Amino acid sequence: xxxxxxxxxxxxxxxxxxxxxxxxxxxxxxxxxxxxxxxxxxxxxxxxxxxxxxxxxxxxxxxxxxxxxxxxxxxxxxxxxxxxxxxxxxxxxxxxxxxxxxxxxxxxxxxxxxxxxxxxxxxxxxxxxxxxxxxxxxxxxxxxxxxxxxxxxxxxxxxxxxxxxxxxxxxxxxxxxxxxxxxxxxxxxxxxxxxxxxxxxxxxxxxxxxxxxxxxxxxxxxxxxxxxxxxxxxx
Amino acid sequence: xxxxxxxxxxxxxxxxxxxxxxxxxxxxxxxxxxxxxxxxxxxxxxxxxxxxxxxxxxxxxxxxxxxxxxxxxxxxxxxxxxxxxxxxxxxxxxxxxxxxxxxxxxxxxxxxxxxxxxxxxxxxxxxxxxxxxxxxxxxxxxxxxxxxxxxxxxxxxxxxxxxxxxxxxxxxxxxxxxxxxxxxxxxxxxxxxxxxxxxxxxxxxxxxxxxxxxxxxxxxxxxxxxxxxxxxxxx
DNA sequence: GGAGATTTGTGCGTATGTATG
DNA sequence: TCATACATACGCACAAATCTC
Numbered sequence: 469x470x471x472x473x474x475x476x477x478x479x480x481x482x483x484x485x486x487x488x489x490x491x492x493x494x495x496x497x498x499x500x501x502x503x504x505x506x507x508x509x510x511x512x513x514x515x516x517x518x519x520x521x522x523x524x525x526x527x528x529x530x531x532x533x534x535x536x537x538x539x540x541x542x543x544x545x546x547x548x549x550x551x552x553x554x555x556x557x558x559x560x561x562x563x564x565x566x567x568x569x570x571x572x573x574x575x576x577x578x579x580x581x582x583x584x585x586x587x588x589x590x591x592x593x594x595x596x597x598x599x600x601x602x603x604x605x606x607x608x609x610x611x612x613x614x615x616x617x618x619x620x621x622x623x624x625x626x627x628x629x630x631x632x633x634x635x636x637x638x639x640x641x642x643x644x645x646x647x648x649x650x651x652x653x654x655x656x657x658x659x660x661x662x663x664x665x666x667x668x669x670x671x672x673x674x675x676x677x678x679x680x681x682x683x684x685x686x687x688x689x690x691x692x693x694x695x696x697x698x699x700x701x702x703x
Numbered sequence: 704x705x706x707x708x709x710x711x712x713x714x715x716x717x718x719x720x721x722x723x724x725x726x727x728x729x730x731x732x733x734x735x736x737x738x739x740x741x742x743x744x745x746x747x748x749x750x751x752x753x754x755x756x757x758x759x760x761x762x763x764x765x766x767x768x769x770x771x772x773x774x775x776x777x778x779x780x781x782x783x784x785x786x787x788x789x790x791x792x793x794x795x796x797x798x799x800x801x802x803x804x805x806x807x808x809x810x811x812x813x814x815x816x817x818x819x820x821x822x823x824x825x826x827x828x829x830x831x832x833x834x835x836x837x838x839x840x841x842x843x844x845x846x847x848x849x850x851x852x853x854x855x856x857x858x859x860x861x862x863x864x865x866x867x868x869x870x871x872x873x874x875x876x877x878x879x880x881x882x883x884x885x886x887x888x889x890x891x892x893x894x895x896x897x898x899x900x901x902x903x904x905x906x907x908x909x910x911x912x913x914x915x916x917x918x919x920x921x922x923x924x925x926x927x928x929x930x931x932x933x934x935x936x937x938x
Numbered sequence: 939g940g941a942g943a944t945t946t947g948t949g950c951g952t953a954t955g956t957a958t959g
Numbered sequence: 960t961c962a963t964a965c966a967t968a969c970g971c972a973c974a975a976a977t978c979t980c
Contacts, residue, residue, distance in 0.1 A: 473967060499945060510969045515946085523758060531946045532976030651886040651904035651927070669886035669904035692886070708948060734964060745950045750965085766965045767958035 474509055478517035481507075486526055486537060494581060497527065497535040568661075569595040572614060572621055582676050582687040583613045590614040592621045594630075597661055604662045604693070611687040616679075630686065639685055642677040649673050652691070662693045709744055713752035716742075721761055721772060732762065732770040803896075804830040807849060807856055817911050817922040818848045825849040827856045829865075832896055839897045839928070846922040851914075865921065874920055877912045884908050887926070897928045 472480075482503075485491060497503075500518070504511045518535055521527040529535045572592050580587040591611050598606040610630060612620045623636035634642060652672045659666040670691045677686040707715075717738075720726060732738070735753070739746040753770055756762040764770045807827050815822040826846050833841040845865060847855045858871035869877060887907045894901040905926045912921040 475967075501945080512970085513968060516967085529946065530977080532944075532978075534945065534977090649884060649906060651906040653904050667902070669888050671884060671886040671906065710948075736964080747951090748949060751948085764965065765958080766956065767963075769958090769964065 474507070475513050475516035476520070478503070478507055478509070478514060479520040482517065482521060483526065486521075491537045494577065495537050496533075497537070499534060566597040566599060567594070568597055569593070570621060570624055575611070575613070579611045579687055582674075583611065583684045585613050585615060592617070592624070594624055598690075606690050606692045607658055607661055608688065608690045610689075612685065616683060617685060634685060639679050641680045642685055643680075648675070654691070658691055662691070664693050668693070709742075710748050710751035711755070713738070713742055713744070713749060714755040717752065717756060718761065721756075726772045730772050731768075732772065734769060801832040801834060802829070803832055804828065805856060805859055810846070810848075814846045814922055817909075818846065818919045820848050820850060827852070827859070829859055833925075841925050841927045842893055842896055843923065843925045845924075847920065851918060852920060869920060874914050876915045877920055878915070883910065889926070893926055897926070899928050903928070 482497070491497065497518075498506070500511050500514050503514045503518075507514065518527060518529070522529060522535075527535050527537060570593070572590055574588045575583065575585060575591045577587045579591060580589060583591070585591075591613055594610040594612070596608050597604055598608060614620065617634070617637045617639070620633060620637050623633040624630075627633045627636060650672050652670050654662065654664055654666055654668045654670050656666050658670065659668060662670070664670075670693060672689065672691050674687075674689045676684050677688070679685045717732070726732065732753075733741070735746050735749050738749045738753075742749065753762060753764070757764060757770075762770050762772060805828070807825055809823045810818065810820060810826045812822050814826060815824060818826070820826075826848055829845040829847070831843050832839055833843060849855065852869070852872045852874070855868060855872050858868040859865075862868045862871060885907050887905050889897065889899055889901055889903045889905050891901050893905065894903060897905070899905075905928065908925045908927070910923050911919050912923070914920045
């Protein structure tokens with residue numbers, strides 16, 4: 469019989485609560501004092517347990533505010549000095565971009581969190597398809613916060629690219645602050661667009677671009693056909 | 704001017720010592736009591752700092768024995784030395800590695816090409832499973848060219864990690880020259896090992912590590928459970 | 939905007955458990 | 960067996976950020 473530390477038992481209990489969906493994304497956990505009281509332990513012991521969840525990426529804390537349920541299930545950083553490079557244009561392939569939809573709507577909770585705006589704030593949604601040699605290779609989706617980027621929708625209609633459109637609304641430079649990669653199944657819609665079978669594996673990337681002022685200006689998601697595309701990371 | 708906590712300053716100081724090579728790999732750090740005395744702080748404060756280094760993967764601790772240097776990071780100021788698995792481990796979550804198979808055989812055509820050897824040349828194949836919190840998260844497979852790395856199989860048996868094993872056979876340093884990412888379906892075997900359903904999407908990564916002489920010394924492949932793991936790239 | 943309460947972060951002290959050598 | 964060293968856990972105090980009124 470292995471003896472499990474109290475802090476780990478607390479972490480496990482909380483992780484279980486999260487797994488069961490007893491807390492929603494972004495929701496605040498009980499305070500350390502409340503948890504310490506509930507489990508009948510010292511506040512430090514609770515903190516130790518919570519810190520484990522923070523390391524796992526399940527929870528993030530804000531001093532003075534509380535501990536909140538993180539959006540992502542598990543994140544594994546794989547390096548700080550890695551450049552993300554989409555190597556779509558491998559040897560003589562002609563890339564194209566095709567706009568599928570462009571409209572303005574209210575931000576979902578996840579989009580709002582990524583863009584650091586309030587849920588329901590107006591955003592511009594830009595959907596499209598990337599092709600190489602006339603074969604679809606990826607679906608992309610860019611969300612722009614309208615509160616910061618007035619006129620981005622019109623700019624996207626006029627120009628032919630995100631960079632140019634952002635420049636039109638005053639964002640001369642932006643940097644990608646994070647990229648996340650995971651594998652998912654193709655939904656029916658995605659399968660149709662990418663011309664793969666429903667349920668086929670897709671490589672999903674999500675990322676946020678910040679302006680030089682440090683504000684999020686674009687939340688992008690892409691789905692690559694797993695059997696057709698390989699992303700390469702160059703050091 | 705930002706105020707840095709004492710524990711962070713201690714972590715930085717120790718990390719600096721490691722970067723300068725003042726401790727060798729495997730060497731024991733001063734005891735917590737000694738460090739607490741040196742820095743004039745409480746032992747808990749030292750522990751907090753050391754725990755940060757443990758999470759980064761720079762140090763590992765053994766109860767009753769001490770804290771030991773895990774790796775000397777020469778890549779701090781400049782450097783494109785991305786140690787894929789080490790960085791995964793740095794994410795914390797009490798990772799484990801479980802060896803599944805270790806044998807010597809002839810290289811397949813693809814392995815030979817990646818390692819720049821002749822097809823059929825003898826290689827060492829090292830298969831394993833990565834776990835976090837006792838849950839499988841990835842399958843890894845490393846192929847080593849025996850023509851360049853005599854005794855690597857025995858070294859892998861003795862040591863507990865690729866880095867240490869390579870050092871045993873004379874490769875003190877190596878660099879990942881490329882990483883490729885794609886999404887695939889889980890085979891029956893992979894599904895069993897990763898405890899997912901057959902056909903579930905997996906994030907597949909492949910990469911080659913070169914020695915400081917520029918020769919390929921390892922061809923690695925990993926399969927991550929797509930619904931459980933997100934790789935993050937930080938700029 | 940300001941004052942006070944709340945909540946997390948940091949740090950110290952103490953005690954005991956457990957693995958190591 | 961015994962001392963050493965890390966691991967866990969409690970308690971106290973204050974700082975810093977946040978939230979509420």
